Amino acid sequence: MTAPRNTVDEIxxxxxxxxxxxxxxxxxxxxxxxxxxxxLTADEITSAVQERQPDVSPSTIYRILEExxxxxxxxxxxxxxxxxxxxxxxxxxGHLTCExxxxxxEIPAAHFDALSKExxxxxxxxxxxxxxxxxxxxxxxxxxxxxxx
Amino acid sequence: MTAPRNTVDEIxxxxxxxxxxxxxxxxxxxxxxxxxxxxLTADEITSAVQERQPDVSPSTIYRILEExxxxxxxxxxxxxxxxxxxxxxxxxxGHLTCExxxxxxEIPAAHFDALSKExxxxxxxxxxxxxxxxxxxxxxxxxxxxxxx
DNA sequence: TTAGATGCAAAGACTTTGCGCACTT
DNA sequence: AAGTGCGCAAAGTCTTTGCATCTAA
Numbered sequence: 162m163t164a165p166r167n168t169v170d171e172i173x174x175x176x177x178x179x180x181x182x183x184x185x186x187x188x189x190x191x192x193x194x195x196x197x198x199x200x201l202t203a204d205e206i207t208s209a210v211q212e213r214q215p216d217v218s219p220s221t222i223y224r225i226l227e228e229x230x231x232x233x234x235x236x237x238x239x240x241x242x243x244x245x246x247x248x249x250x251x252x253x254x255g256h257l258t259c260e261x262x263x264x265x266x267e268i269p270a271a272h273f274d275a276l277s278k279e280x281x282x283x284x285x286x287x288x289x290x291x292x293x294x295x296x297x298x299x300x301x302x303x304x305x306x307x308x309x310x
Numbered sequence: 311m312t313a314p315r316n317t318v319d320e321i322x323x324x325x326x327x328x329x330x331x332x333x334x335x336x337x338x339x340x341x342x343x344x345x346x347x348x349x350l351t352a353d354e355i356t357s358a359v360q361e362r363q364p365d366v367s368p369s370t371i372y373r374i375l376e377e378x379x380x381x382x383x384x385x386x387x388x389x390x391x392x393x394x395x396x397x398x399x400x401x402x403x404g405h406l407t408c409e410x411x412x413x414x415x416e417i418p419a420a421h422f423d424a425l426s427k428e429x430x431x432x433x434x435x436x437x438x439x440x441x442x443x444x445x446x447x448x449x450x451x452x453x454x455x456x457x458x459x
Numbered sequence: 460t461t462a463g464a465t466g467c468a469a470a471g472a473c474t475t476t477g478c479g480c481a482c483t484t
Numbered sequence: 485a486a487g488t489g490c491g492c493a494a495a496g497t498c499t500t501t502g503c504a505t506c507t508a509a
Contacts, residue, residue, distance in 0.1 A: 182483050182488055203474080218491050223474060225489095239388055244473060257435045266433055276425050276444075284415055285449025286406045295425075296441040300434025331463060331508050352499080367466050372499060374464095393498060 167251040169195050175232050186210070186217045190225050194235065200248035200256075200267070236291035240265055255293035261302035316400040318344050324381050335359070335366045339374050343384060349397035349405075349416070385440035389414055404442035410451035 172191040173183050181187075193201075193209040201209070207222045226247055229235040237245045240258040246265075255273055257266040270290040277288040321340040322332050330336075342350075342358040350358070356371045375396055378384040386394045389407040404422055406415040419439040426437040 180488095184483070184489065186490075204472095216491075218493095219473095220475075220492080221490060227475095257429065257433065257437075259435075260438060260441070266435065268429075268433065272425065272428060272432075276421065279421060280406065280417075280444070280446070283421070284406065284417065285452070286408075286415065286444075286446055287452055288406075288444055288446040289409060292409070292445040294443070294445075295429070295435075295437055296443075297429070297435050297437040299436075303434070303436055329463095333464060333508070335465075353497095365466075367468095368498095369467080369500075370465055376500095 167195065167249055172229075172234050175234055176228075179232055181228060181232075185214060186221050187225050187228075189214050189217065190222065190229070191234075194247070194249050197248075200238070200246040200265075202244040202246050204244060206247065238292050238294045240294050250291060255290070255295065257295050257297060257299075259299035259302055260296050261298055261305075264299050264301075266299070316344065316398055321378075321383050324383055325377075328381055330377060330381075334363060335370050336374050336377075338363050338366065339371065339378070340383075343378075343396070343398050346397075349387070349395040349414075351393040351395050353393060355396065387441050387443045389443050399440060404439070404444065406444050406446060406448075408448035408451055409445050410447055410454075413448050413450075415448070 169188065169191045172195070173188065176183055176187060189210045190206060192213075193206055197209070203219070203222055203226060206226070207217070207219045210217050210222060226235060226237070229247075230237065233250050235247045236250045237247045238256050239245050240256055243263075246256075254267045254270055257268060258264070270293070273288060273290060273293055277290070280286045280288055318337070318340045321344070322337065325332055325336060338359045339355060341362075342355055346358070352368070352371055352375060355375070356366070356368045359366050359371065375384060375386070378396075379386065382399050384396045385399045386396045387405050388394050389405055395405075403416045403419055406417060407413070419442070422437060422439060422442055426439070429435045429437055
């Protein structure tokens with residue numbers, strides 16, 4: 162298990178440690194990720210970065226996110242059919258996404274421990290705790306659906 | 311809970327029951343889905359349908375799949391970043407997808423019962439048993455990774 | 460007859476890639 | 485100085501939509 166990297170300096174060190182170069186774009190992406198607790202789509206990260214560095218292009222963001230994933234700085238998850246979301250790997254958790262309203266709940270990875278053990282035992286399959294995304298219906302939409310019928 | 315519709319006739323009845331029209335394209339999609347145990351991407355369904363009915367267009371397939379989902383004839387799941395896969399709702403199960411090799415295991419929905427109860431109790435979130443897709447590493451890729459390091 | 464379904468083509472959303480220049484080391 | 489990383493633009497993939505035509509009921 163690699164140590165989480167949740168500060169800008171730790172992220173930049175990780176880049177240097179992998180013989181990568183520290184650029185303005187990478188530093189800004191790191192700052193945006195650290196400053197944001199919520200998970201972000203590549204598009205949201207691009208916008209946030211461009212607020213400070215207007216000339217950074219979306220393709221660069223994708224390339225940086227790809228590098229950060231290799232370095233285990235960030236993880237991504239696919240919620241529903243929409244764009245992937247990224248967040249720091251230090252914030253390990255699963256996602257619950259409401260199919261009705263799109264609400265996403267972030268929940269501790271511990272919820273998946275039992276399932277994880279079961280899948281390992283039954284199928285030799287190792288669940289990725291960074292990448293769990295469960296679809297369903299949130300409490301509010303359940304209530305709404307009940308009141309409609 | 312709706313009864314599963316796993317034969318072509320049952321599917322066509324469901325369409326008529328919802329005031330939809332039974333067309334050649336819909337019938338062929340139904341036949342392809344019934345004939346295939348594996349889940350299929352929209353593209354694979356299109357190819358299979360076009361083997362018999364060459365003039366059916368991809369957009370029609372998407373529209374039919376959308377209708378079938380509303381009628382609870384099929385469900386879809388998003389595995390990794392690739393295209394969505396569709397299968398008959400009668401075959402209720404979760405998906406385990408290996409991030410390394412892309413292998414997909416289909417497992418009984420019962421595996422998610424405990425997690426489902428926990429999420430309902432803790433967050434009021436109702437897990438969609440038709441749509442569970444878990445990422446991780448399959449047994450073979452785990453072994454391979456171990457032998458490499 | 461007539462409203463829903465389809466084919467075609469274009470658009471749309473998200474992501475990746477090629478190329479030559481710029482910047483980090 | 486050397487080579488990684490970048491911006492730009494184009495291409496690629498998957499999916500949706502507009503519109504005129506066709507067809508099931």
